[in-house]
Amino acid sequence: MAQSFDLQSLKLSGQPHPVADHIELGNTIKIASFAASPSGVVVWRHAKPTALSALQWFDRSGKKLSVVGETADYSNPALSPDDSKLAICIRDPQTGTRDIWIFDLVRGGKTRLTFDPADDIGPIWSPDGTRIAFTSDRSGQRDIYWKPSDGSAPEELLVGGKKFPENVEDWSRDGKYLIYSKTLAHATLRVLPLAGDRKPVVYLDAGFYTQGSQFSPNGRWVAYDSNPSGKAEVYVQEFNLDPSQPRGKWQISTAGGELPRWRRDGKELYYHYGTQYFAVDVKTDGPTFQAGIPKPLFEAHAVGNTESGGSPYVVTSDGKQFLVLAATGEKEPSSPIDVVVNWR
Numbered sequence: 001m002a003q004s005f006d007l008q009s010l011k012l013s014g015q016p017h018p019v020a021d022h023i024e025l026g027n028t029i030k031i032a033s034f035a036a037s038p039s040g041v042v043v044w045r046h047a048k049p050t051a052l053s054a055l056q057w058f059d060r061s062g063k064k065l066s067v068v069g070e071t072a073d074y075s076n077p078a079l080s081p082d083d084s085k086l087a088i089c090i091r092d093p094q095t096g097t098r099d100i101w102i103f104d105l106v107r108g109g110k111t112r113l114t115f116d117p118a119d120d121i122g123p124i125w126s127p128d129g130t131r132i133a134f135t136s137d138r139s140g141q142r143d144i145y146w147k148p149s150d151g152s153a154p155e156e157l158l159v160g161g162k163k164f165p166e167n168v169e170d171w172s173r174d175g176k177y178l179i180y181s182k183t184l185a186h187a188t189l190r191v192l193p194l195a196g197d198r199k200p201v202v203y204l205d206a207g208f209y210t211q212g213s214q215f216s217p218n219g220r221w222v223a224y225d226s227n228p229s230g231k232a233e234v235y236v237q238e239f240n241l242d243p244s245q246p247r248g249k250w251q252i253s254t255a256g257g258e259l260p261r262w263r264r265d266g267k268e269l270y271y272h273y274g275t276q277y278f279a280v281d282v283k284t285d286g287p288t289f290q291a292g293i294p295k296p297l298f299e300a301h302a303v304g305n306t307e308s309g310g311s312p313y314v315v316t317s318d319g320k321q322f323l324v325l326a327a328t329g330e331k332e333p334s335s336p337i338d339v340v341v342n343w344r
Contacts, residue, residue: 002343019343020044042340053303053312055088055103056326060279062298065321068103069110074325078123078132079314080149086314086323087113087123087132087149100134102149113151124168125149127175133158135167144168144180144192159192159200166190170214179203179222181211189213189224191241201241212259212311215239216266216284223252223260223269234260234271236282236289250289252280257294264317272313275299277322301327 003016024033024045034044055068055077073091075098080087084106089098097119103110114120118138125132126149133146136155143160144167147153159166159180168180169189178192189204189211204210206226213224222239225232234257238247252260256273263269266284269291270277276299281292302312302325312325 020338020340022046040342040344042343044338046336046338051303052328053325054328055086056300056324058298058300058322058324060297060320060322062300068105068323071328075312076122077311077314077323077325078125079316079323080125080129081127081317082129083316085129085149087125089121089123100132111151113147113149114155116155122168124171124178126171127173133168133171133178142166144178158198167211169212172215172219173217174219177215179213179215181213187211189222202243203239203241204237214260214262216262217264218266218284221284221289223262225258225260225271231256232258232273234258234269236260236269236291238289248288250291252282252291252294253278254294259311259313261311261313261315263315263319268319270297270315270319270322272302275301277313279319298322300324303327 001016002019003012004014005012019042020034034042036042052071053074054071055074057065059065068086075089078087086103086105087100088103090101091098095117097117098121099115100113100120100123101110102113113132116136116138118136120134120136122135123132130149131146132149133144135142136145139160141163142165144158145155146158147155165183166180168178170179176194178194180190180192181187182190186207187209188202190200191203192198192200206228208226208228210224210226213222215222220239221236223234223236225234234252236250236252240247252269253271253273257271258273260269260271267282269280269282277297278294279297280294283290314323
């Protein structure tokens with residue numbers, strides 16, 4: 001959009017008018033790909049068509065096992081605590097927004113959980129499987145809601161109205177806390193206690209982009225990815241909400257890493273970087289955290305929007321199978337650059 005602006009009075013005048021549409025946006029930070037010159041020329045890059053993916057099961061060696069459902073534009077998969085259901089976002093190609101659907105991995109079929117015309121993403125299961133927390137922009141910004149996983153009641157707002165995007169990332173196994181990212185100048189990690197006054201608490205503000213957080217099964221540690229070196233790496237810190245207490249910090253990945261996920265027994269941690277998936281032996285029950293050397297497992301090209309810390313893969317509770325939003329092999333069209341002159 002464009003609107004007249006007076007440099008002397010620092011005031012807008014007249015009505016805004018459209019200049020270009022269908023503009024490409026960044027995946028993590030929503031910066032539009034356009035530029036305007038003083039001579040009245042505007043260039044912009046068209047948004048790419050959304051990429052389709054298949055819900056492909058792999059074993060630890062990378063062997064393809066089976067496919068769930070049909071090809072679609074999926075994002076943010078989340079397995080239920082007993083691995084029997086899969087909550088996932090599916091984008092409507094007409095509206096461009098997503099809703100949360102639930103696949104029954106035992107009986108087959110899927111049901112729709114959210115129906116709002118807004119973009120609903122990032123489902124997270126409660127430890128008992130009865131609720132799903134998720135992120136939605138239905139208020140005009142990304143806020144956090146929850147809803148019964150069987151759809152028996154409407155969603156309720158948990159965190160919102162603070163003028164900055166908030167994206168839910170995990171639910172502690174004891175059911176007491178949600179951890180979420182809040183994007184200011186960079187993404188920070190915050191914790192919402194689900195008892196008492198539900199007042200959010202800052203967990204980590206490292207001055208760098210920090211997201212992809214997940215509680216360890218015993219609740220003592222938090223794994224996340226951050227980029228203080230300029231490249232995303234996976235780290236682990238102790239979970240406590242007292243800033244005066246030391247937490248320690250352990251770097252898990254050694255050559256890039258994103259989206260850490262714990263095995264149910266807390267003895268292994270998984271992450272991926274590029275097309276490679278890794279496993280790391282860890283010890284979470286001692287006086288300090290211990291991690292082994294990352295082991296490459298297999299390669300698979302994942303497709304999917306990973307905003308809000310959402311992962312393009314999930315791991316079963318025993319760590320034996322990975323469900324990946326796998327590329328279908330369809331070639332993605334190039335994204336053209338358009339030029340407009342005399343747009344004023």
